[in-house]
Amino acid sequence: MRVVFRSRPPRHALFTASLLCAASPIATAVAATGQGKDPAHRAAAPHSAQPAKKAPRTRVAAKADPEAITVTSSRTRRFHQMANTVNTLSGRQLEQFHIVSPKEIAAFVPGVTAVNAVSGSTPIFSIRGIGLDDYIGTNMGGIGIYQDGVFAPYPVLYNGQMYDVQTVSVEKGPQGFEYGRSTTGGSINVESVKPSSKFGGFLNWGYSSYNTNTGKGAINVPITDHIFNRFSFSYIKGDGWQHDVNTHKLYGAQDILGLRNQTRFDLDDRSSLLLNIHYTRDRGTPMSPQDTNVDQMNNVPVGTYGVGPNAKNNAVNVGSNRASRDENGGGVGLNFTRRFDWGTFTSATGIDFYRRSNYDNYDGESVNVGDYHWNDTYIVQSHDMHLRTTIANRLHLTVGVYESYDKINGAYTSYRSFLLGGPDGNLTDHFVQQNLSTGLYVNTVTNIVKGLDFIAGGRLSYDERGFHGGTHDDGGLLTGVPGSSLSYLNSNHTYERWTGKVGLRYTIVPGTFVYGTISNGYKAGSYFAGPVSSPSALDYVRPENLIAYEVGAKTSLFHDKFILEGSLFDYEYHNRQTLFVAEMPGNITSLSLGPIPRARTRGGELSGTLHNLVPNLDLNGSFAYLDGRSISSVTNIGGLPLLSNVDAHSALPFAPRFSWSAYARYGIDLIHNYRATVQVNYTWKDNMLVALGDPNGQTSKISSMGMRLEVGPKTGKWTAAVYVDNMLNKHGNTYSYTGSDNSRVQYLQTPRWVGCDLRYNF
Secondary structure, eight states, X not given: OOOOOOOOOOHHHHHHHHHOOOOOHHHHHHSTTOGGGOHHHHHTSXXXXXXXXXXXXXXXXXXOOTTOOOOOHHHHHHHHHSSSOEEEEEHHHHHHTTOOSGGGGGGGSTTEEEEEETTTTEEEEEETTEEOOOSSSOSOOSEEEEETTEEOOSGGGGTTOOSSEEEEEEEESOBOSSSSOOBSSEEEEEEEOOOOSSOEEEEXXXXXXXXXXXEEEEEEEEOSSSEEEEEEEEEEEEOOSEEETTTOOEESOEEEEEEEEEEEEXXXXXXXXXXXXXXXEEOOOOOOOOOXXXXXXXXXXXXXXXXXXXXXXXXXXXXXXXXXXXXXXXXXXXXXXXXXXXXXXXXXXXXXXXXXXXXXXXXXXXXXXXXXXXXXXXXXXXXXXEEEEEETTTEEEEEEEEEEEEEEEEEEEEEOHHHHTSTTOEEEEEEEEEEEEEEEEEEEEEEEETTEEEEEEEEEEEEEEEEEEEEEETTOTTTSSTTEEEEEEEEXXXXXXXXXXXXXXXXXETTEEEEEEEEEEEEOOEEOOSOOSOHHHHSEEOOEEEEEEEEEEEEEETTTTEEXXXXXXXXXXXXXXXXXXXXXXXTEEEEEEEEEEEEEEEEEEEEEEEESSSTTEEEEEEEEEEEEEESSOEEEETTEEEEEEEOTTOBOBTOOSEEEEEEEEEEEEOSTTEEEEEEEEEEEEOOOBSSBSOTTOBOOOEEEEEEEEEEEETTOSEEEEEEEESTTOOOOEEEEEEOTTSOEEEEEOOOOEEEEEEEEEO
16 A cells, blocks of 8 residues: 645634734744753653753764754654653655655554545544544544644645655644644644755655656755745656546546745744745546446446446546546744743744635546535634743643634535436535634643652633535425525534643653553534535534543663553543434435444554664564444434444444554665665554444455665765555555445555655755
8 A cells, every 4th residue: 555545703712812922832843943952841751850861972974964854862752751652753754655645654653544535635534543534624633733833624734745844743642731722632743844054955856656756855045144944845746547447537646736935033042933834736636436347358347337346446437527636725834932041932823725626536436426526715823822841840831822713615516416317416515614712721740759750731622613504406406496405504602621631650760661641632513514415414513522541651772772662541432523324315325424422442552663773774663453432322313314323332433453564674885885775664454444334434454565775875965766665566445435326435555656766965
């Protein structure tokens, strides 16, 4: 698998905005002043009463690549010291695994899943079975995704920004006590490389299967002694890997452009300001479900609609239906950091705009059973500021405030002419959705006695959710009156929630500690914005609540050459927001959103790294076990019967029972100061449900093997590489569901992918 896996704000918002200077604690980590100098961060170590452990020296060649993307030892150490599970990938690893979107990290992080809903514009993430159970794109997931410190609430905002990345970190368990928004499942933080005081950069060109060209680069320029700029870009252009068995057109083509410019201003020796301006554009051709029943001998389609037993992974049947993508958007981020002798103040703000007009062959058939046009505009802004300080070397305190506001104007059309028996058999949901979220949070780490820390945090969240709109019968084939309303909702809901976290962390020896935490998470309520023929399917879904118990251990030995961490967890849900398949008026089957009153997930994770214990050899492995179950039975949502009832103890969606991954890298010294590196990686995930009440909503077991060979001078001036992904050419079912005509719709793995890369550093 090539993981290829109002309008005026309300008064409450104005009050909060007047309090804010803008912020995100994640931005502190990526601000140019450097997190390693933050005394509050250092003091939060599990052995905080002890002298700080000296970071090991790294031996480098005299002309080592100034653009080498690595995770700094201070950052790695901070993640290791946190009393929860945190998995990281460096920017160099992203390149080695050919990861170009956040979705693709899931294959290499235990307990994380990500699949493309419909054509790929709406990736569905989950951490330990908690995430975004929706394919529409207007719902916020149970995990928070941050890009350079700015919260990205909707999947479209993740598109095209995974380049020139320094690190990706995945924090698991309820969040919102130290930064950002309250979440139930965790957070994914993507941080780009920041401007520095040295001139340098890189250029990267790659060519791979299906005539895919990839160009990436960055240039870092010190403008003055106090102003530094970094410009980076990425462009991917390739032919589609799917071919239509009738028209011979190609689908799944890539045409993605990303631009980013960051300017850092060192105001004085304690203060810095970082301006981030970014843009992305996607004009690729969407993938289509591989539902075509193909005569394997003659390579011709058999039948007109419905999935066939001989479906090929690269054969589709789009026909004359429109399938296209036109997306573009961008935004501005502004981060300010001020260090004091007694702590650090961070403030950041971000605003993003996005526009998309996509046509999806949602049903995988050449007739209009349920194709979609996604036409919407997003505006998203967020602020977060916090202060971190240390009192008497025992109490490490973080206090902060968060606020965000977003609005979506949309018109989603479902083309159902085949089902409804007429060319105008279309249903369109015209709507406006707006959301306000604010939060006050505090987190403390108190050193009780030597080696023992008490952790306590709390958060007050306030959320408003509003939806105005509904579905129209465009051709009048259901109601007899063209344009008449099938469903309508004008609703606004507000909620306040207290959440908290307590825990203990005990350092056994320096570098090794155990911990235990109890926390609760909260996810605001949601609306389902799909074009549906019943008002019940459009109704509001109440907030999701979670109580999480976790115990774990971490150890780092031999100057971080051996790192091991493991955890056990138990999650109890109330009103878990989940995707269901229900039967709608007009003899239509449709996905919709609803709650499970009670559910539970238990499991464990283990990951380890061996770095250069054997000279020139790196090994990494991870394993996760999940047991997600519905405690309550569900037979309907809003009075609509499910296609298949959900019994008590039924498995939850996006919770594969087992998953694991591993990779190995071995370097070989060649003559004339050259070096070759061989890498092998393998990922495997168990089958899982993608919706409840859907007999077709289950994936297959997904596995993928990849290899990479690099060669270049030891100075790192340039690197040449060849690689192959999905080397065994597996064709597992990565996402499937029941279509509107009760036939099975499925997406299969991207086929074997072979390519080469050439990188030059200057």
